Structures are given as C-alpha cells and as structure tokens.
Amino acid sequence: MVDNIFTGTAFYKAVGEHKLMGTRCKACGEIHLPPRPICPKCLSGDVAWVEFGGKGKLTAFTVIYIAPTAMIAAGYGRNNPYIAGIVQLEEGPSVSAQILGLDATKPESIAIGAPLTASFVERGEGEAKKTFLAFNA
Numbered sequence: 001m002v003d004n005i006f007t008g009t010a011f012y013k014a015v016g017e018h019k020l021m022g023t024r025c026k027a028c029g030e031i032h033l034p035p036r037p038i039c040p041k042c043l044s045g046d047v048a049w050v051e052f053g054g055k056g057k058l059t060a061f062t063v064i065y066i067a068p069t070a071m072i073a074a075g076y077g078r079n080n081p082y083i084a085g086i087v088q089l090e091e092g093p094s095v096s097a098q099i100l101g102l103d104a105t106k107p108e109s110i111a112i113g114a115p116l117t118a119s120f121v122e123r124g125e126g127e128a129k130k131t132f133l134a135f136n137a
C-alpha cells in the first residue's frame with residue numbers, strides 16, 4: 001500500500017510494488033507525475049492518488065554510452081548502450097525512464113510515437129536491490 005504522503009519517496013515506494021502512481025487534483029482535474037502534494041496549476045492541496053495504466057508513447061529519447069554507476073553495474077556502457085526516453089502516458093503526463101526492447105545500436109530505427117508499456121526492472125542484490133521503472137516496446 002502507498003501511504004498518504006504525496007512525495008517522490010512514495011512514488012519510488014510504489015514503483016517497488018510495480019505500480020506507477022501519480023496524483024490527480026480534485027479541484028481542477030489536472031494529473032501529476034511524479035505525484036505532488038499541491039496542484040501546480042490551481043494551487044489546491046486537495047489531491048488524490050491515481051494509478052496509471054502504464055501505456056504510453058515515446059516522445060523523445062537519447063542513447064547513453066557513458067553510463068552512471070548503477071547502469072554500469074547492470075552491464076551497460078560503451079559496448080552495450082541503453083536508451084533513456086521520455087514517455088507520454090495515455091493519461092497525459094510524461095515520465096523519463098529506460099526504454100527496453102528497442103535497438104540502442106540503431107537509433108535511426110527508433111520511431112517517435114512508438115507505443116510502450118511500463119515494466120519494472122529489479123537491479124542489485126539483497127539490501128541494495130531496487131526496482132526501476134522502465135518501458136518496453
């Protein structure tokens with residue numbers, strides 16, 4: 001279960017439970033991802049959790065060869081690049097995440113607008129094990 005604190009911490013906790021959660025403003029209907037305790041559009045504090053269906057489309061991407069430490073540990077880097085993208089969800093908001101199932105070595109083959117589905121990747125062992133949000137082509 002997700003607690004009632006509308007923070008990034010709660011967002012990552014939900015990802016750990018394989019859920020993509022944001023907030024919806026009860027005053028104006030605006031949907032936010034990551035979740036926000038106060039609506040940036042109308043400044044109302046009357047927000048509720050909303051779970052996204054996990055479907056979206058690719059709106060931008062970049063191929064990463066110089067990987068951060070966590071991604072090097074996962075086997076990515078100069079010889080095995082990966083794709084980081086911006087995904088616009090069917091519900092409206094956009095989120096950045098790793099994109100799986102597309103060929104990072106052939107970026108010219110990757111189409112903007114490609115349909116994607118949220119997936120959750122476990123990395124690390126024991127105490128260091130963490131769940132990451134990704135999207136699959």
Ligand SMILES: [Zn+2]
Nearest residue numbers: 025028039042
């Ligand atoms: Zn609002």
